[in-house]
Amino acid sequence: MDNIKKKLQEKGLKITPQRLAILQALMSNKSHPTAEMIMEYIRVNHPNIATGTVYKVLDTFIEHQIIKKVQTEKDVMRYDAIMDHHHHLFCSESERIEDYVDIELDELLQAYFIKKGIPDFKIEDIRLHVNGKFLRIE
Amino acid sequence: MDNIKKKLQEKGLKITPQRLAILQALMSNKSHPTAEMIMEYIRVNHPNIATGTVYKVLDTFIEHQIIKKVQTEKDVMRYDAIMDHHHHLFCSESERIEDYVDIELDELLQAYFIKKGIPDFKIEDIRLHVNGKFLRIE
DNA sequence: TCTTAAAAGAGAATAAATCTTATTTAGGGT
DNA sequence: ACCCTAAATAAGATTTATTCTCTTTTAAGA
Numbered sequence: 118m119d120n121i122k123k124k125l126q127e128k129g130l131k132i133t134p135q136r137l138a139i140l141q142a143l144m145s146n147k148s149h150p151t152a153e154m155i156m157e158y159i160r161v162n163h164p165n166i167a168t169g170t171v172y173k174v175l176d177t178f179i180e181h182q183i184i185k186k187v188q189t190e191k192d193v194m195r196y197d198a199i200m201d202h203h204h205h206l207f208c209s210e211s212e213r214i215e216d217y218v219d220i221e222l223d224e225l226l227q228a229y230f231i232k233k234g235i236p237d238f239k240i241e242d243i244r245l246h247v248n249g250k251f252l253r254i255e
Numbered sequence: 256m257d258n259i260k261k262k263l264q265e266k267g268l269k270i271t272p273q274r275l276a277i278l279q280a281l282m283s284n285k286s287h288p289t290a291e292m293i294m295e296y297i298r299v300n301h302p303n304i305a306t307g308t309v310y311k312v313l314d315t316f317i318e319h320q321i322i323k324k325v326q327t328e329k330d331v332m333r334y335d336a337i338m339d340h341h342h343h344l345f346c347s348e349s350e351r352i353e354d355y356v357d358i359e360l361d362e363l364l365q366a367y368f369i370k371k372g373i374p375d376f377k378i379e380d381i382r383l384h385v386n387g388k389f390l391r392i393e
Numbered sequence: 394t395c396t397t398a399a400a401a402g403a404g405a406a407t408a409a410a411t412c413t414t415a416t417t418t419a420g421g422g423t
Numbered sequence: 424a425c426c427c428t429a430a431a432t433a434a435g436a437t438t439t440a441t442t443c444t445c446t447t448t449t450a451a452g453a
Contacts, residue, residue, distance in 0.1 A: 131398095131399065131400070131449085131450055131451075132450075132451090133399095133400065133401075133449080133450070135400080135401070136400090151440090152440080152441080153440085165402080166401085166402085167401065167402045167403065167404090168402095168403095168404095168440095168441085169401080169402075169403080169404085169441085169442075169443080170400080170401050170402070172440090172441060172442070173400080173401080173442090174400090174401090176442095177400095186328040188326040188327055188328050188384065189326055190324040190325075190326050190332075192330055192332065192409070192410070192439085192440070193439090193440065194328075194330065194440080194441085206373065206376055209379055217373065221371075222367065222371075225363070225367060229360065229363060233359075233360075235344065235355065235385065235387075237389060237390045237391045238344055238385070238387055238388070238389055238390060239387045239388045239390060240385055240386075240387045241347055241386050241387040241388070242385075242386040242387070243383055243384070243385050243386075244383070244384045244386070245381055245382070245383060245384075246326065246381070246382045246383075246384060247373070247376070247378055247380075247381050248378075248379050248380040248381075248382070249373075249376055249377045249378045249379040249380070250376070250377045250379070251375060251376055252375045252376060252377060253375045269418085269419050269420075269430065269431070270419075270420090271418080271419070271430095271431065271432080273431080273432070274431090289409090290409080290410080291409085303433080304432085304433085305432065305433045305434060305435090306409095306410085306433095306434090306435095307410085307411075307412080307432080307433075307434080307435085308431080308432050308433070310409090310410060310411070311411090311431080311432080312431090312432095314411095315431095330408085330409070330440070330441070331408090331409070332409080332410085
């Protein structure tokens with residue numbers, strides 16, 4: 118929790134109970150939750166947090182690079198508190214999304230694109246979207 | 256245009272002026288348009304097409320694998336009529352999205368994952384989301 | 394402790410997408 | 424070519440996620 122406070126302070130953000138609750142919710146949840154799911158989770162301890170506040174706080178976090186949006190095909194946004202470079206595994210039968218970290222792969226891709234490049238495009242970041250099926254239930 | 260008709264027939268879909276217009280719009284537009292943009296485009300020749308029809312037709316096309324949704328961070332859906340395996344280049348400063356085809360890369364990835372695999376996950380499809388900047392204006 | 398800019402609350406407003414119901418139409422069968 | 428019917432479209436109300444506006448509250452530096 119102190120670690121969460123430090124994160125906000127580093128970015129020059131005021132420490133509020135709402136921000137702490139939302140960031141804590143995000144960091145304890147690896148399932149890339151929606152704003153809805155975050156609200157549900159924090160309403161246990163913060164019954165009167167406003168919907169708009171949650172969206173606003175999430176936007177603030179994104180702006181300050183504390184969290185990221187996850188790109189999906191659905192019209193509900195999902196959020197990710199893990200900022201280290203990683204890829205995503207998407208379940209083709211459910212809404213499940215998991216992180217996939219693979220430094221060896223990153224090096225392979227980096228080497229490939231340094232050698233080959235993409236015409237008229239300056240690469241900043243490469244993310245894999247791996248679609249498939251999870252063989253074990255979460 | 257006959258080619259578009261054939262596409263619908265192959266999937267057992269009725270050929271309607273609305274479907275032809277929407278698919279034609281999608282195939283002539285490489286910018287991964289939104290439903291809104293498609294409507295604007297086809298309203299020139301089809302002034303009284305209903306919004307709901309456009310969404311319905313797009314869903315039907317997705318269901319029959321004639322088009323695909325593009326995963327973005329925004330809450331407007333974008334559509335792609337190119338079904339051959341390809342990746343996407345995302346502009347970090349605008350809404351521009353372009354296709355990126357690279358068979359050599361696909362082979363590299365395939366070889367990598369056949370060798371290495373992902374624990375408890377059966378890969379069906381791998382897409383790269385390459386973020387960066389376009390060095391030439393469209 | 395005081396001050397004030399920043400943040401949160403409440404709920405109205407917006408925008409994309411979906412749903413409902415009535416009407417129309419494509420295309421197979423006669 | 425003409426029916427017939429299931430499928431498709433039109434129109435517009437509705438839903439859902441998200442954003443906006445305005446007022447009140449609060450964090451944290453002076």
